[in-house]
Amino acid sequence: MSAVLLIAEFDTSDKNAGLKTSTRQSVRAAQSWNLPVDVLVLGTATAAVLEQAQKLNGVRKVLHANAEHLNHPRAEDVAKLLQQLAADYSVVLGAHSSLAKNVLPRFAALADVGMISEALEINAPNNYVRPIYAGNLLATVENAAGLQVLTVRASRWKAVELDGAAELTTVAAPAADSRVRFVSQALAGGERPELSSARVVVSGGRSLGSAEKFDAVLGPLATQLGAALGATRAAVDAGYAPNDIQVGQTGTIVAPELYLAFGVSGAIQHLAGMKDSRIVVAVNTDPDAQIFQVADYGLVADLFDVVPELTAALQKQ
Amino acid sequence: MKILVALKRVIDYNVRVRPRADGLAVETAGVKMSVNPFDENAIEEALRLKEAGKATEVVAVSLGNTGAQEGLRHALAMGVDRVIYGEAADDLDSLAVAKLLREVVKAEQPQLVLLGKQAIDDDAGQAAQMLAALLDWPQAVAVSHITVEGNALTVVREIDGGTETLSVDLPAVLSADLRLNDPRFVKLPNLMMAKKKPIGTIDLASVSAAPRLKTHKVAEPPARAAGIKVSSVAELVEKLKNEAGVL
Ligand SMILES: Cc1cc2nc3c(=O)[nH]c(=O)nc-3n(C[C@H](O)[C@H](O)[C@H](O)COP(=O)(O)OP(=O)(O)OC[C@H]3O[C@@H](n4cnc5c(N)ncnc54)[C@H](O)[C@@H]3O)c2cc1C
Ligand SMILES: Nc1ncnc2c1ncn2[C@@H]1O[C@H](COP(=O)(O)O)[C@@H](O)[C@H]1O
Numbered sequence: 001m002s003a004v005l006l007i008a009e010f011d012t013s014d015k016n017a018g019l020k021t022s023t024r025q026s027v028r029a030a031q032s033w034n035l036p037v038d039v040l041v042l043g044t045a046t047a048a049v050l051e052q053a054q055k056l057n058g059v060r061k062v063l064h065a066n067a068e069h070l071n072h073p074r075a076e077d078v079a080k081l082l083q084q085l086a087a088d089y090s091v092v093l094g095a096h097s098s099l100a101k102n103v104l105p106r107f108a109a110l111a112d113v114g115m116i117s118e119a120l121e122i123n124a125p126n127n128y129v130r131p132i133y134a135g136n137l138l139a140t141v142e143n144a145a146g147l148q149v150l151t152v153r154a155s156r157w158k159a160v161e162l163d164g165a166a167e168l169t170t171v172a173a174p175a176a177d178s179r180v181r182f183v184s185q186a187l188a189g190g191e192r193p194e195l196s197s198a199r200v201v202v203s204g205g206r207s208l209g210s211a212e213k214f215d216a217v218l219g220p221l222a223t224q225l226g227a228a229l230g231a232t233r234a235a236v237d238a239g240y241a242p243n244d245i246q247v248g249q250t251g252t253i254v255a256p257e258l259y260l261a262f263g264v265s266g267a268i269q270h271l272a273g274m275k276d277s278r279i280v281v282a283v284n285t286d287p288d289a290q291i292f293q294v295a296d297y298g299l300v301a302d303l304f305d306v307v308p309e310l311t312a313a314l315q316k317q
Numbered sequence: 318m319k320i321l322v323a324l325k326r327v328i329d330y331n332v333r334v335r336p337r338a339d340g341l342a343v344e345t346a347g348v349k350m351s352v353n354p355f356d357e358n359a360i361e362e363a364l365r366l367k368e369a370g371k372a373t374e375v376v377a378v379s380l381g382n383t384g385a386q387e388g389l390r391h392a393l394a395m396g397v398d399r400v401i402y403g404e405a406a407d408d409l410d411s412l413a414v415a416k417l418l419r420e421v422v423k424a425e426q427p428q429l430v431l432l433g434k435q436a437i438d439d440d441a442g443q444a445a446q447m448l449a450a451l452l453d454w455p456q457a458v459a460v461s462h463i464t465v466e467g468n469a470l471t472v473v474r475e476i477d478g479g480t481e482t483l484s485v486d487l488p489a490v491l492s493a494d495l496r497l498n499d500p501r502f503v504k505l506p507n508l509m510m511a512k513k514k515p516i517g518t519i520d521l522a523s524v525s526a527a528p529r530l531k532t533h534k535v536a537e538p539p540a541r542a543a544g545i546k547v548s549s550v551a552e553l554v555e556k557l558k559n560e561a562g563v564l
Contacts, residue, residue: 072481075446075456098476102458105411105446114412114529117441132440132535133334137343140534179486180455183471187479196477200563233495243496244478249437250495252477258563269330275541279561281553296544297556309550317554317564 002090003036003060005082007100010041010049012071018052021197022095024159027056029152031160032122033091036060039166040085042078043071054168057160062168069176072185073099076177079106084174086111086147096151096253104149113145119152134249134272155196155255155276188244195228195245200258203230203247203274206238207263207303214240217304218262221311230254232270248273262303266291283307318465318487320363321427322377322397323418324356326388327438336535342408343438343535352388355433357395357500358493362463363431364396365498371465372429374398378421378519380405380414386516393511394503401425401517406528411443413526418444419451420524427488429470434459434492445492455489461496 006026011017023039030037038061041053045064053062065081082092082103092107094100096118108115120138121129126148132139143150195201202222208214214235222229231241233248247254249269259277264270266282266289274280275294282295283306292298299306328334328343329351337344352360366372377392378401379385389400405417422430435442442458449456461480462473470485475494485491547553558564 074483075449075458079450098459101442102446102456105443106450106456108443109412109415109447109450112412114410115441115443116530117443127533131538133328133343133438134440135538136334137336137535138538139532140536142531142533144529144531177455179489180457181484183482183484185476185479185481194478237496243475243480249440258557258561268333279557279563280541280544281557292544292546294541294544296541296561297553298544298546299548299550299553300546306550310554313550313554314564317558 003038003088004030004033004091004093005085005089006030006037006039007094007103008039008041008053009095009097009099010045012043018048020095021159021194022097022154024056024162025154025157026093026095026152027059027160028157029119029122029154030091030093031058033125035090038063040065042073044068050168052162054166055162055164056166057162057164059164059166062166063171064168065171065173067173070173072182073103074177074180074182075102075106076180077174078103079110080174082107083110085171090146091148093150093152095154100151104151108149111147111149113147113149114143116141116143116150119150120156131272134269135275136268136272153253155253188242192222193226193228195230195247195252196254198228198254198256200225200227200260201230201247201254201256201274201277202227202260202262203232203264204235204241204262205232205264206234206240208235208240211240217307221307224311224314230274232264261291261295262307264291265289266294318366318372318429319374319376319425319427320366320372320429320431321422321425322356322359322363322375322392323430323432323444324360324377324379324388324392325353325433325436326350326379326381326385327353327436330354330437336537340534340536341532350384350387352391353433353436355435355437355493355495358495358497359431359433360392360395360397361498361500362493366463366465376401376425376427378403378418380409380417380521382407389516390508390511391503393514394507395501399517401519403519403521405521405526408528409526410528410530411441412447413528414444415447415451416526417521417524418448420521421519422448422452424519429487430490432490432492434494445490449490452490455485456491457483457485457489458492459494460491461494463491463497
């Protein structure tokens with residue numbers, strides 16, 4: 001009997017955290033095949049995570065690979081585990097996250113099938129729309145394989161409700177591959193919402209000038225709006241912002257309700273990461289800056305004047 | 318340690334790409350091509366490992382039509398010891414690339430294979446992981462720092478929300494993130510010199526690497542509706558509140 005297997009993800013650094021929003025969104029994408037959907041939970045996982053996974057609307061089974069070494073899952077181990085489970089599935093997918101990007105191509109090659117990266121639309125059981133050239137073009141691609149392996153841009157789908165009642169089963173994981181050892185992990189974390197699923201993103205570029213100014217100027221506005229902070233690659237490379245908040249082709253892809261870009265030139269690699277936002281605001285001193293081409297509301301002005309004024313105006317609201 | 322670097326020649330990242338008239342592929346006629354940016358990071362890192370006495374030889378390989386040789390000339394100008402060209406189809410998907418590269422690895426026997434984390438044309442980001450699977454070697458993708466420790470590497474790689482440090486036994490396959498290094502500029506005399514150097518070849522005609530993915534259409538994404546310019550913060554707030562309804 002064929003079914004769909006989705007890799008679930010949750011925040012391992014926060015004991016109270018449940019499933020990532022991207023997992024709930026990917027469940028809806030997984031329903032495109034009209035086949036039963038199972039989710040795979042990797043590692044020891046908290047009761048909260050397992051409970052939430054069971055509640056994912058429309059999910060048939062939660063497979064729990066309860067093994068210590070999967071707490072920081074390595075591609076070698078997860079690909080082998082998927083290979084072991086694959087006989088029961090005709091689709092294996094994950095959100096386009098660092099985990100799935102690492103694991104799924106390795107699994108696809110073991111299964112000798114091609115793979116689709118970052119599907120934006122699922123048209124037919126083996127036909128997809130996906131971005132190429134940093135999202136400047138869209139390709140409609142067919143994957144001939146009997147086993148479909150893919151990642152999806154989760155934000156394209158609406159998160160499913162947590163009102164289901166899936167069965168929980170434990171699956172045995174193959175022993176850890178001793179040739180790759182987890183050493184450590186450094187996650188930025190913090191008070192602000194997660195960038196990839198935030199409702200509002202306040203983003204800044206190289207023109208912020210320093211890490212201190214980046215925080216001092218944009219921080220209060222982000223707090224006021226309950227927004228996540230984002231940055232251009234130039235700002236990250238200059239050390240003004242941590243690399244986990246880079247938006248763009250090689251950073252995080254975001255599609256919030258509101259994206260505010262301050263001193264961002266609008267290079268195509270940056271636009272690739274934010275042009276699906278519902279409303280874009282751009283503030284830039286250069287009236288010809290590319291960012292204005294995707295902005296719903298543009299303001300030609302100095303960000304160092306605009307941001308404090310905007311923060312104050314919003315406080316008064 | 319011998320290092321093999323795989324590079325792809327792609328449309329230069331500054332070019333504004335367009336669909337071909339038949340809507341089946343991207344227009345490449347008369348378009349400026351360059352080495353995939355992430356692959357340049359891979360070449361640079363291999364060269365630095367050699368300069369630091371950690372690597373003995375750096376060999377670069379590129380697959381595709383004859384144009385791929387231009388990318389290899391660039392690698393020679395950057396300073397790699399030797400280059401190998403493998404004639405292949407233009408529309409290789411990542412699995413096909415991995416299968417062809419496996420043959421190159423068999424022939425060259427490197428201890429470390431470096432690729433880019435993704436080709437900026439197809440944006441697949443798969444070939445390194447697939448090659449590692451086919452070789453049954455360990456992998457580390459999106460690597461931003463490498464330290465050689467005897468027969469293993471300590472690597473830092475970029476993950477969502479931060480970084481992860483792994484210890485990986487050799488032989489291994491790694492893919493380079495932009496943050497790994499800043500590739501050196503190629504000086505004109507080096508480029509002239511590279512033109513005179515030989516380009517080795519490998520015959521891959523017998524390797525079965527038929528593409529598994531078929532592109533039916535390439536099109537521009539729907540354009541965003543033109544926006545407006547506002548003249549003050551007050552006007553912006555008013556629009557966000559009453560017109561866009563996002564505040
Ligand atoms: C392979 C590859 C991948 C890449 N991936 C990414 C990616 O994922 N994300 C990304 O962002 N970039 C990426 N880049 C880099 C990208 O090409 C640009 O270099 C980068 O986005 C530019 O950042 P910026 O807008 O901060 O800087 P700049 O291009 O330097 O622009 C600064 C802007 O600030 C404006 N400005 C200056 N002072 C003020 C002021 N006081 N008030 C208001 N405006 C002001 C200027 O008019 C200008 O428009 C990538 C590049 C490559 C080659
Ligand atoms: N035709 C090719 N020749 C050599 N290496 C390639 C080729 N295509 C892809 N690669 C390598 O594989 C990496 C990832 O490609 P991709 O999976 O297409 O994103 C690239 O950065 C290159 O290092």
